[in-house]
Structures are given as structure tokens and as C-alpha cells.
Amino acid sequence: MTVSGGWVPFWQYDVYCMESQFRARAESEFGLTFRPVRAPKGELDAVQVVVDSSPASWFEPDDLEKLITPIHGEAAEECAVCGVVRWMPVGMDVLPPPPPAVLALERPVVASPEWFGAGYQSFRQIVWRRDVAEFLLTVGPKDFRIQELPDR
Numbered sequence: 001m002t003v004s005g006g007w008v009p010f011w012q013y014d015v016y017c018m019e020s021q022f023r024a025r026a027e028s029e030f031g032l033t034f035r036p037v038r039a040p041k042g043e044l045d046a047v048q049v050v051v052d053s054s055p056a057s058w059f060e061p062d063d064l065e066k067l068i069t070p071i072h073g074e075a076a077e078e079c080a081v082c083g084v085v086r087w088m089p090v091g092m093d094v095l096p097p098p099p100p101a102v103l104a105l106e107r108p109v110v111a112s113p114e115w116f117g118a119g120y121q122s123f124r125q126i127v128w129r130r131d132v133a134e135f136l137l138t139v140g141p142k143d144f145r146i147q148e149l150p151d152r
Contacts, residue, residue, distance in 0.1 A: 003037075003046045006140025013123035014111060016049040022139050023047050030108045030132045051111045051126060058098045058112040058125065061085075067094055077118065089117040092125055097149040108132045 006018040017037055026032040034047035064087055068075040072088035102110060109132060111124040127149065128136065136144045
């Protein structure tokens with residue numbers, strides 16, 4: 001793994017990493033928290049942004065069913081072992097915006113409690129505060145882009 005700027009590791013759509021040199025600014029200006037990044041041969045000069053899930057659901061299951069089924073032919077799968085429901089993969093451009101209470105938290109970043117995708121390609125929906133999103137774009141222009149939340 002090459003440590004350069006900011007990036008999303010391969011197939012880990014809700015994991016955000018950056019070079020350690022950006023950590024101090026991101027902590028002080030934006031209130032982000034981090035954990036170290038380790039590779040098989042040891043710790044890298046990089047950090048991963050800690051993204052906590054909001055406590056309340058973002059989406060109504062019936063709404064997800066109606067939006068996702070026409071795209072994938074089915075809406076979700078439930079794990080037979082743990083019971084976690086994973087909705088078929090879709091982006092925020094397909095989904096309604098998070099409830100106003102989630103945005104009112106004013107966290108620098110927050111994840112949906114709902115999971116999408118399957119297996120190693122599972123992810124949560126992520127919403128960044130605008131100033132943090134713009135910062136990420138400066139450190140990782142190849143991996144990050146700003147996408148506005150839909151107005152619905």
C-alpha cells in the first residue's frame with residue numbers, strides 16, 4: 001500500500017485514510033479522531049478517520065425496499081448467523097437524505113447504522129460536514145469528491 005495524501009482503501013467504501021502529516025490539522029480544525037493504519041509488515045505513516053454510526057436509523061425499511069428492488073431485483077439480504085440486514089449497494093444519490101436530527105448533530109462525519117453491499121464490499125452511508133469534505137478533497141483529490149445530499 002502506498003501512503004500518499006488521502007485515500008479510500010480498495011473495496012473499503014466507508015474507510016478513509018490519510019498521511020499522518022495531516023492528522024494534527026484535522027484534529028484541531030475539524031475535530032476528527034483517528035486510529036493507526038497497519039499493513040502486514042507493520043504500522044504505516046498513516047491514520048484512518050474514525051467514523052461512528054448515528055444512533056438512529058436514517059432510512060425506513062419500506063422506503064429502501066421500494067428504491068432498491070427495481071435496481072437490483074431484490075432489496076436486501078439478512079445474515080443467517082448474526083441477523084444483520086445488508087441492503088443491496090446504492091449511493092446517497094439514490095437514497096433520501098438523512099433525517100434532520102442526524103445533520104443537527106454537527107459532527108465532522110457520521111455514518112448510517114444501516115449496512116449496504118455484501119461481504120468485504122459492505123459499507124455504511126457516510127455524510128461529512130462541508131468544511132471537512134473540502135479538506136479531504138485537498139489531501140486526496142484522486143479518491144475524494146464532494147456529492148451534495150439530495151433535496152427530497
